[in-house]
Every structure is written in structure tokens, then in C-alpha cells.
Amino acid sequence: MFESAELGHAISKQAYARQVTKLREALLDAQYDLFEAGRFPVYILIGGVDGAGRGETINLLNEWMDPRHIRTVAFGDPSDEESERPRLWRFWRSLPPKGKIGIFFGHWYSDPILDRVNRSTRHAQLVQRIEEIVRFERMLSDEGALVLKFWFHLSKKAQKKRLMSLQKDPRTRWRVTDSDWDRYKRYDRFRKVSEFVLRDTSTARAPWIVIEGQDANYRNLTVGNALLAAMRERLDQKPVLRLEDRIPPIPAALDQRDVLSALDLNVSLDRKHYEQLLEQYQGKLNLLARRPRFNKRSLVLVFEGNDAAGKGGAIRRVTQCLDARQYQTVPVAAPTEEERAQPYLWRFWRQVPRHGRISIFDRSWYGRVLVERVERLASEFDWARAYAEINDFEQQLAENGAIIIKFWLAISKEEQHRRFKEREKTAFKRFKITPEDWRNRKKWKEYETAVCDMVDRTSTDIASWTLVEANDKLYARAKVLKTICENLESELRNN
Amino acid sequence: MFESAELGHAISKQAYARQVTKLREALLDAQYDLFEAGRFPVYILIGGVDGAGRGETINLLNEWMDPRHIRTVAFGDPSDEESERPRLWRFWRSLPPKGKIGIFFGHWYSDPILDRVNRSTRHAQLVQRIEEIVRFERMLSDEGALVLKFWFHLSKKAQKKRLMSLQKDPRTRWRVTDSDWDRYKRYDRFRKVSEFVLRDTSTARAPWIVIEGQDANYRNLTVGNALLAAMRERLDQKPVLRLEDRIPPIPAALDQRDVLSALDLNVSLDRKHYEQLLEQYQGKLNLLARRPRFNKRSLVLVFEGNDAAGKGGAIRRVTQCLDARQYQTVPVAAPTEEERAQPYLWRFWRQVPRHGRISIFDRSWYGRVLVERVERLASEFDWARAYAEINDFEQQLAENGAIIIKFWLAISKEEQHRRFKEREKTAFKRFKITPEDWRNRKKWKEYETAVCDMVDRTSTDIASWTLVEANDKLYARAKVLKTICENLESELRNN
Secondary structure (H helix, E strand, O other), X not given: OOHHHHOOOOOOHHHHHHHHHHHHHHHHHHHXXXXXXXXXXXXXXXXXXXXXXXXXXXXXXXXXXXXXXEEEEEOOOOOXXXXXXXXXXXXXXXXXXXXXXXXXXXXXXXXXXXXXXXXXXXXXXXXXXXXXXXXXXXXXXXXXOEXXXXXXXXXXXXXXXXXXXXXXXXXXXXXXXXXXXXXXXXXXXXXXXXXXXXXXXXXXXXXXXXXXXXXXXXXXXXXXXXXXXXXXXXXXXXXXXXXXOOOOOOOOOOOOOOOOOOOOOOOOOOHHHHHHHHHHHHHHHHHHHOOHHHHHOEEEEEEEEOOOOOHHHHHHHHHOOOOOOOEEEEEOOOOOHHHHOOOXXXXXXXXXXXXXXXXXXXXXXXXXXXXXXXXXXXXXXXXXXXXXXXXXXXXXXXXXXXXXXXXXXXXXXXXXXXXXXXXXXXXXXXXXXXXXXXXXXXXXXXXXXXXXXXXXHHOEOOEOEEEEXXXXXXXXXXXXXXXXXXXXXXXXXXX | OOHHHHOOOOOOHHHHHHHHHXXXXXXXXHHHHHHHHOOOOEEEEEEEOOOOOHHHHHHHHHHHOOHHHEEEEEOOXXXXXXXXXOOOHXXXXXXXXXXXXXXXXXXXXXXXXXXXXXXXXXXXXXXXXXXXXXHHHXXXXXXXXXXXEEEEEOOHHHHHHHHHHHXXXXXXXXXXXXXXXXXXXXXXXXXXXXHHHHHHHOOOOOOEEEEEOOOHHHHHHXXXXXXXXXXXXXXXXXXXXXXXXXXXXXXXXOOOOOOOOOOOOOOOOOHHHHHHHHHHHHXXXXXXXXXXXXHHOEXXXXXXXXXXXXXXXXXXXXXXXXXXXXXXXXXXXXOOHHHHOOOOOHHHHOOOOOOOOEEEEEOOHHHHHOHHHHOOOOOHHHHHHHHHHHHHHHHHHHHOOEEEEEEEEEOOHHHHHHHHHHHXXXXXXXXXXXXXXXXXXXXXXHHHHHHHHHXXXXXXXXXXXXXXXXXXXXXXXXHHHHHHHHHHHHHHHHO
């Protein structure tokens, strides 16, 4: 991977001066076009060996372009906020929106490589983390992002020379630390590990671009040109005639039997029995959430269901017994403009609870495979890939200690009609019923199919779906509380 | 994943009879359309639990359609031929060509799942094998294949019932073996592992379709319908206007310095010295290839180079000292019709040497990123993804024990001109020079760029490129032999 980056590439001062003015103008133009189009974001990763000029180039890019549209992020050791979230969380939250450029100094590759160089992970673990990254980047590309990965390389000899010369000059001496020399001693191992990682993560859409870091002029011009070419190519993209990208259709059940029709929606609970259960489970939940062991875990509750199925009421029965400082409920409506400028999971990434905390989602990321599928707000390919992306997301949550419990509250079409009518009659409930609700009803069958496909594809042993018979609100609320208590109890016992 | 497949799905005899005739006709139609279009192959994987009817359904599919255009392949324990090749090799060689249907009973998922169920692999190893598969399937999809993965599921209770009833009937008793009951005992573990694998390998383009296996009518109709719908959808695909799929361009070196220009092509060797070296290295190579340790390894030699760079002559100096039973040379020209009906790597998969053997490629899979790129025979996306696919391929070879040595024989443009002219003059060499060779020369610069990109992207520590200065044939041949000897010696010493 490093062949071309050990040839002693260099650009003379004159040649540099000749080219740089034109390049800056063109970059600035491209940046404004990018911003105006607002069609996709640009993520620039700068990695490589110490002393290869990563910092200088990043500064220069900010100088060359309009820094107001660039988000430069550097990552050191994870904060406590970060270490209590999935590994990728710190990156999720620093992605710039469409139309902007993000420059990442230190990025999702840094820790996997260094941990392996220091032998604090095994090769198999490195492979797993790499695959997590490859899937993450594929999702970013599928969401439209332009991902550019630069690797600044120095030969061993060149790195030594560079560190020495930095050290000699009083103005740059501060930049060379003991840990730089420590790392230099492990040059060969670092090279071997990073070669493996670069090879395994160079995909067609997000390839690594390896650049020799020795000569600043060469390095800076190369990065600038590559950035410009990649942005221009994407900005000037023309539509072409191509075969439609179709995915194999999901077969429907031939006998009208599915996980929804298998439910007996008319199970019910009398109020007296309900009050008893409510007291019992709310008390239990309160205690469970205060268990010391929960401080190493977190809880993610997902509520999905038919319109008017009683999600809000069920959620209130849960929150009633929780400390307000411990939980947040996240009502999910149509995405805002800010949210639409990001990958669709972004607005949920922001709400991932830290350890000891609870996030309750009133509707969730499953909108992608429910309303967005049925209403054709997402293309077939986009919602079809979401199943795997959601499973990956939930796995990352689970690996970080989250307990994930997902509810589908199901009511019959008749019961929904009754509730809609009732809402229209009751003044203080009228805000809860809109023409859209009536429109959604017309697609009842399509929603049912989407729900069944969702349950089949995303009910996993790390995050299974609980289908709740909700024609009777009391029964539904009790079942929700009971499920949460049982899950929590078993998770906090085992771990 | 298995929610919908434990509901007791069933289709009555009458309903089945009503639907099956129409389905068969439609399937046969689709099969002929597929064959006539010859645009893509269909791979059908049938997996699942014992007793769920995998075999019956496969037989039925062969009955319903024209078996002459179906290749049904079942896999048992690997043969010795197979176990001395990369894990996926047995599948590589059984893929049907475009226009045909392949049905795989036992497939690339079987061993990873069973090995994990039997605890002969760790979770991290399972993850690695899964990723190998995901990349493999992505490549198949990118090559145009329609990949359909069916999983036949039975609940634990249903599986027991099924095995019992098969055992009771004298006509089917033979089908239930002790190992079926053994596996039944591990039902829960099997379920857990396969759920994980299914979840992790359900991609948008190649999702798993889970089908309840209890009722034969339901199972068969569902598979038939799903197959029909997926084939029809692909066959009836219409071109649509879409944004061109562009990849970030690979930046060229700004200072005209590259791995090729860094070579001193005029190094040479006098004949006397050459004869000495030839004798020395040929003798050594002969001994190395007969070392007992080589019986657990294999050798893959790749020769690429400019036209008339002397690949053939160099190869002959290698083969001269080898036992003809031990090696094969593979001359690579434009793909045949049979080869064009397969993924582009297919014609090389066939030539992977078994242990103790040597394959010498006179041109190779690198044609994809050289001639096919420069002559625009492959789309930008297709050659760009090839770097990663080739690295994956070579890694699979290396994991199976192959020693991979790759040569680029470089001559100058002037030297090539001289050799072309000489060939035209010499009667017995005239067949070696064609108008195409002269045409290729015009794209000298583009080929150079492609070579540099290739070396940068595919020179890895498991399979590095050796650039050979070849203006002097004697020097080139000696360097090739020396490199092979040194590599072999170090590999056979270490391992």
C-alpha cells in the first residue's frame, strides 16, 4: 500500500506557488457549490504516521476554504460522556450536515489501529471492529456522503529525520513528545497493522488515498487536488439511463396468517386487577432502575404501534415510577430540516442514553421501514437496507450495555375507528386526530405487511419485539410494564 | 427472525392444487426468459433445520422447471481436492453461468454455522467467516447475480414431531439418522447461532427469506412464488434515469514520480554471470519445490508486464527446473463466452493450485484493473471495486497456504518499439505482434497510471508486487528466479 509513498515525492517552491492560487479559487468555488446544492456532505479523514503533517494540512485546508462551512474535529481520549456510549457515538454526533465539509483528525480508525499495535486487542477483534467500520461507511455512502480517506505516510527513515528536525527547531520542539518517540520505536508494527487495515477498508466508494508526507508542498497540493476532483465529480454528476436497482421482493404469507393476525386482540383486564398489577410492576421497575448494576447498563424502550393504539398512555405508566432525572422521552415526528440534512439514524444517535439512563422512544428509527416505506418516502433500496443498518445500530447499543425492549401496540381496525371518532368528539383530545390519521387508515393492509416484515427482520435475541394486544388499554399497559420488569430483572441478574 | 415461521402456516390441498398449475407455468416461462436473456444467473440457497423439507422442495423445483437449465449442487464433507483449496473454492466452481439457475443444498453458510454450534470455532472466528461471505455475496450481486437465500424453519416442537413421523413411516425411516437426533438435542444452540448469522447476513440485495417448513404445501408454494417474483422483477427491469454512480478519482502523482519512473530500466547482466545465476537459482528452486513442507503450501506466480516485456521467456526459465506434474502455466487471453457468463474472477478460481502445486499465470486477474480499465471494458465502479475483491481473493488463497508472488516486467517505450520491430522482421516471431499491440502503445501513459494504482492498491504483505527492470532480458530472468527462491525459502522456513 505504501510503495508510491516512499519515493521522495516533492514539489518545488516555484511550482507550488504557480499552482496553489488556482487551486484555492477552485476549492472555494466547489465549497460554495456544495453548500448551495446541499445535496451531500463531505467527510475527510486524515490519518497516518506521526510527523507526516496531518495537523498542518488540516490547518491549511481551513485556510484555503471558508472555515464557516467546515467542521474540523479532533478526537483524544474518549470523555466519560463518550465512553458510556457505543464506540462510534462520538463520530456519529460530529458528522457535518449536507452541504458542509467535516475534517476528522483522529477518526474511527485511530483506536482500532493503535489498540492492535499496543496488543490490547487480538487480530480477530480488530477484524470485527473493521467490519463495523466498513458497514458504517457503506451506510454513509448509501446515504449520499462523499467519504475521502487520506493516509499520510513516511518511511521509517523519513519519520526519524522529521522528528529530529522538529525537535531541533525551538519553534516546533513542543510538537515532539516522548510518546512520539515511543511510537517511532513501534514503527514496523504500526506499519504492518495499518497496512492490513487500509487494505481491508479500501472500498470502491471510500478508498484510502495514501500520500507521502515528507514534502509539505507535495502533500498539501495532492490533498487539495484530490479533494477538488472528488467534489467536482460529485457536484457535476449527470443523470444517466440505468437499469433500475431492484431488490428481491419480500414474499407475503400465502395463508393470511402472520404475527399480527395471530394475536388475540380482545384479551382484557378488569380495572381492579389492573390497579394491583400497576402498583406491583411500577414498584418493581422503580427498584430495578435504581439497582447499582444498572449503572453499567442503559435502557432503550421503543414504542411503535397503530395510530391511537395508546403508546402515550403506556409510556406515561412507565415514566410515572421513574426519577425524572434518569429518563427522557423522545417523541418522534417528521424529521426537521436539520435532521433531513443527516443520515436518517442521526436524530436517534443523538438520543442514545448513557449508562444508568433510560431513553423512551415514542416512535423511532423504525419509521424508515414503516411510514417511509408505505408512503414511499424512502426508495425501495433505502428501506430494504435499513433492516441491516438498524440491526447493526442496535447491536452497537447492546455491546455498549444497552438493554433494548421494543413494543408494537396493536389494535384492530374497528377499535381504531372507534377511538378516532371518540377523539373527534372530545375537545381536549381533538388535537390528537388529523386528516393524516384517516389517510393512513386507508393503507391498513400495507402497514400490516410492513409491520410483519419489520418484526421478522429485526426481532433478534439482542433486541426482540414484544407484540402487545392493545384493544384493551389496561391489558396493554400491564403487559408493557411486566415485559420491561422481566427483561430488566433477567439482564441485571445475568450480568 | 423466526417469529413468522412458528405460526403453523398451512395451505389446504384444494388451494394448493388451484395455485400450483399456474405457478409452474409461470416459473417455466420465467426460466426460459432468463435463459434467453442470458443476462444474469440465479443462485438459490436452501438452508434450515433438519426435517424442514429442504430436500423435497429442491426436488420439486427441479420437477416444476426444466432441469436442464438448473444446476443442483449438494455439499457434504469437503473432498481432498476441496480441502486443499480456499474454503469458498467448492462454491466458486459450482456457480452456474448467466441464464441458468443454481440450487445449493448445503452452501457457504453450512459449515460456519455448524462449526460454531459444535464449538469448534469461537464467536470471533464466526464473525470473520461471515464477513468473508458478506463480501463474497456483495461481489456476486455487483456482478449481476440474483441471490436468493431461503431458510426453512421449524419450532423445536415441530421438529421433534416431524422427525418422529418420518421415523414411524417405513418409507421414510431411512431419512432419519442418529445425527439428526443429535442435532435435535442442540436445537436451542443451533437456533441461536443461526439467528445471529441470518441477522448479520441479511442485506438489502441478498436478504434471507425465512419460511415455516412444517406444511409442505405452504413451504413449496412460498418458495415457488418468491422465486417467481424475484426472477420476474429482474427480468422485467426497466432502465430509469439516475445519477451516475461515480467514485472518488484516484489522484495522480503531481511530480511525475511513481513506482515505474523510479526504476532504473537499464540495469543489465552479462551472459556469463547470468548463466551462473541461472544454474544456481534453478537448482535451488528445484530443491525448494520438493521440500516436504511445500506439501502443505502452494505457489501462485503472477506475471504481468508491458507487451513484449519478456513474460514468456521469464516463465520458461522458471518451468525449466520444475517437474511437469507439479506446475501448470495459465495463459490468459480475452475471456471466452463461457467465462464471460461468470463473475470475472471465475476463470482464475478454476486454476487455483492445490497443496504442493504451482500455478503460473501469464497475465491474470489484474487484467480487470489494467486492460479492462484502460480500454473501458469495465465500468469505473467495476474496476474500482476490483482492488478490494482481488485483495480478498488473494487473502483467501494465502489463508489456505498459498505463497503468492507477483511480477510486473517493465520495459521502456523505446525498448518496446525496438522489440516490436524485431518481431515483425523475424518470421517465427511474427505471430507475437498484432495491430492491437501497436494500438496499446498509444495508451502508454494510461497504462502506466493503471499499473501504479494497481501496485499501490494491491501490494500487500501477503502478496506484494516485485517490479522487474526488464530492458535487459537476462537481468529480468535472474531477478525473477532470485525473488521466487528468496520468497519460497523464507516462507518454508517460517512455517
